[in-house]
Amino acid sequence: MTNVAIMFRRHRSPLLRYLRLLSSSSASPPQTSSSATAAKKKLRDERDAVKSLSLLSSISDSDSPAAAGRYAVELVVKRLAKSRNFSEIENLIESRKKEPMITQEPYVVSIITAYGYAGMIDHAIRTFDEMDKHGAPRTVLSFNALLTACNHTGNHGRVPELFSEISQKHGIVPDKISYGILIKSLCQSRSMEKVYSLLKEMEEKDVEITPVTYTTLLDTLYKDQKAADAERLWKEMESKGCSPDVAAYNVRIMYNAVHSKPESVIKLIDDMVSAGLKPDTISYNYLITCYCKNGQHEEAKKVYRSLREKGCYPNAATFRNFMYLLCKNKDFDAGREVCMEGIKKNKLPDFGPLKMLMEGLVKNSKVEEAKQLIRLVRKKFPESFLSRWKNVEERLGLEIEDELPQAEAA
DNA sequence: ATAGGGTTAG
Numbered sequence: 561m562t563n564v565a566i567m568f569r570r571h572r573s574p575l576l577r578y579l580r581l582l583s584s585s586s587a588s589p590p591q592t593s594s595s596a597t598a599a600k601k602k603l604r605d606e607r608d609a610v611k612s613l614s615l616l617s618s619i620s621d622s623d624s625p626a627a628a629g630r631y632a633v634e635l636v637v638k639r640l641a642k643s644r645n646f647s648e649i650e651n652l653i654e655s656r657k658k659e660p661m662i663t664q665e666p667y668v669v670s671i672i673t674a675y676g677y678a679g680m681i682d683h684a685i686r687t688f689d690e691m692d693k694h695g696a697p698r699t700v701l702s703f704n705a706l707l708t709a710c711n712h713t714g715n716h717g718r719v720p721e722l723f724s725e726i727s728q729k730h731g732i733v734p735d736k737i738s739y740g741i742l743i744k745s746l747c748q749s750r751s752m753e754k755v756y757s758l759l760k761e762m763e764e765k766d767v768e769i770t771p772v773t774y775t776t777l778l779d780t781l782y783k784d785q786k787a788a789d790a791e792r793l794w795k796e797m798e799s800k801g802c803s804p805d806v807a808a809y810n811v812r813i814m815y816n817a818v819h820s821k822p823e824s825v826i827k828l829i830d831d832m833v834s835a836g837l838k839p840d841t842i843s844y845n846y847l848i849t850c851y852c853k854n855g856q857h858e859e860a861k862k863v864y865r866s867l868r869e870k871g872c873y874p875n876a877a878t879f880r881n882f883m884y885l886l887c888k889n890k891d892f893d894a895g896r897e898v899c900m901e902g903i904k905k906n907k908l909p910d911f912g913p914l915k916m917l918m919e920g921l922v923k924n925s926k927v928e929e930a931k932q933l934i935r936l937v938r939k940k941f942p943e944s945f946l947s948r949w950k951n952v953e954e955r956l957g958l959e960i961e962d963e964l965p966q967a968e969a970a
Numbered sequence: 971a972t973a974g975g976g977t978t979a980g
Contacts, residue, residue, distance in 0.1 A: 669972055704972040711973085740973045775974040807975040814975070842976050877977055884980065912980065 630670045634677055641678040649678045657687075663695045669705040676709030681718075684709040688726075703732045707741045711748060719745035720754075740773040747780040769800070775808045782815040790815070806832065810842050817846040822859065825850045841872045845881060852885035860885070861894065876907040884913045892920035896929055903940050911945070915952050922956045931960055 633652070640649045653674055661667040668691055675684035688706045691698045703726060710719045723742050727734055734742075739762055746755045755777070762769060774797045781790035794812070797804060809832045816824040825847050829839050844863055851860035864882055867874055879902025886895035895917050899909055909917075914937070921930040934953060938946060953959060 666971085673972075701972055706972090708972065737971090737973050744973070770973080772974040777974095779975060805974095810975045812975095845976070875976085880977090881980095888980080910979075916980085 633670075634674055637674045637678050646678065646680065649675075649680065650683065653678075653683070657690075657694070665691075665696050665699060665701055668694070668696045669702050672702060672705040672709055676705075676712040679713045681709060681713045681715050684713075698730055698732070700732050700735050700738060703727065703730075703734070704737050704741055707738065707745070711741060711745050716745035716748040734767075736768045736770055736773075739767050740770060740776065743773055744776050747776055750780075750784075752780075769797075769802065771797075771802055771805050771808055774802060774804070775811055778808060779811045782811060787815060787819070803835070806837050806840055806843070809837065810840075810846070813843055813846045817850040817853075820850075822847065822850045822854055822856060838871065841867070841875050841878060844870070844872055845875075845878050848878070848882055849885065852882075852889065855889075857886065857889050857891060857894075864898070874902075874905075874907075876902070878902075879905075879907045880909050880913065883909055883917065887913065887916050887920055890920065892917060892924055892926065893929075896921060896926075896933060900933060900936060903936050906940065908941060908945075911948065914949075918952060918956060918958070922958070927958070930956070930958055934958060934960060 633656070637649055637652065640646075640652070653671055656662075656671060659667070668687065672684045672687050675681070675687060684706060688698075688702060691702065696702075706726070707719050707722060710716060710722065719742055723734065723738065726732065727738075739758070743755055743758060746752075746758065759769065774793065777793055778790050781787070781793065790812075794804070794808075797808075809828060813825055813828050816828060829843055829847065832839050832843070844867055848860045848863050851857065851863065860882065864874070864878070867878070879898055883895050883898045883902065886892075886898060899914070899917055902909060918930055918933065921927070921933070937949065941949070
């Protein structure tokens with residue numbers, strides 16, 4: 561338990577925390593640690609929700625249930641929610657309330673957050689209400705977690721009401737993060753008038769508008785095509801001494817990638833570097849997309865190939881989007897390369913784009929390449945995908961007779 | 971570390 565607590569404190573990223581848990585065996589007795597570690601590794605690649613759950617149980621049973629780790633639990637909860645298996649989610653999360661750590665607020669926060677991921681807002685609220693019973697202190701931390709769960713579950717309409725009710729009832733003083741969550745909820749409700757009066761109220765109460773809050777606002781304005789308002793807000797942010805960070809820049813890049821030319825995106829990326837910021841994979845994904853939308857696919861390829869030397873790693877969106885855009889440009893060779901690189905890293909493309917790629921390869925008489933890709937697909941994709949995929953192979957006449965090397969010659 | 975940016979489908 562202490563090991564887990566220390567790991568939580570030391571690692572900010574949930575993924576890092578989880579990886580740390582994977583590599584750590586000190587939390588469990590030597591005999592079970594290797595099998596538990598193997599189970600955790602399997603958990604990452606398992607796509608079936610119910611199988612994930614039993615993998616998680618096998619981790620938990622081998623030592624204390626708390627050792628399963630927050631990231632692992634959230635991963636499984638998200639999968640169960642996707643397959644609408646809410647009773648299993650309830651079992652899983654409620655069993656975690658029996659842990660001694662339930663008296664610690666951050667642990668309760670993790671439970672409220674998990675119910676938020678599952679879309680189970682009533683369970684999240686009940687967990688918050690039960691905190692006295694569990695002997696956990698109730699501060700702005702769990703207050704914020706509950707409001708966030710509302711935003712994540714489509715209950716943003718309830719946030720303004722809960723904000724005032726709960727803070728009064730429990731004597732919680734909302735902080736700058738609470739206000740950021742409230743603003744997010746108003747943005748989701750598109751209540752921009754209320755946003756502006758709230759910003760005024762924050763100024764009067766001397767509550768800081770953080771870069772995160774500004775980013776929420778910028779994102780909403782750009783998505784509503786109010787670019788002029790967004791630019792004004794950007795200047796206001798800078799004039800108030802609030803320096804935009806990578807996420808704030810990416811919101812601007814996102815808009816410019818769609819509505820402007822690659823030069824504007826390049827300019828923003830240069831601005832980021834001048835400001836001492838490091839553009840990330842999201843920034844470059846937009847640059848790639850922008851180049852492709854403007855017919856400059858060769859430039860896009862250069863960006864894709866130079867990602868690693870820029871210290872960025874392509875993510876699932878990189879592979880998926882670029883593959884799609886290349887295929888749309890009928891560059892099926894490049895599309896195939898990007899696709900295969902992604903699959904090898906377990907970043908699997910969607911059904912539609914993969915079908916488009918395969919059809920393009922066959923149409924261009926790249927049958928051997930198509931078959932090579934199919935072998936990789938069969939190795940990496942889950943059974944549910946492959947049963948659907950079989951039709952595509954058949955329709956394209958790409959049945960592969962076991963492992964005969966010279967299928968093409970015939 | 972409880973908030974923001976991608977992640978849709980095509």
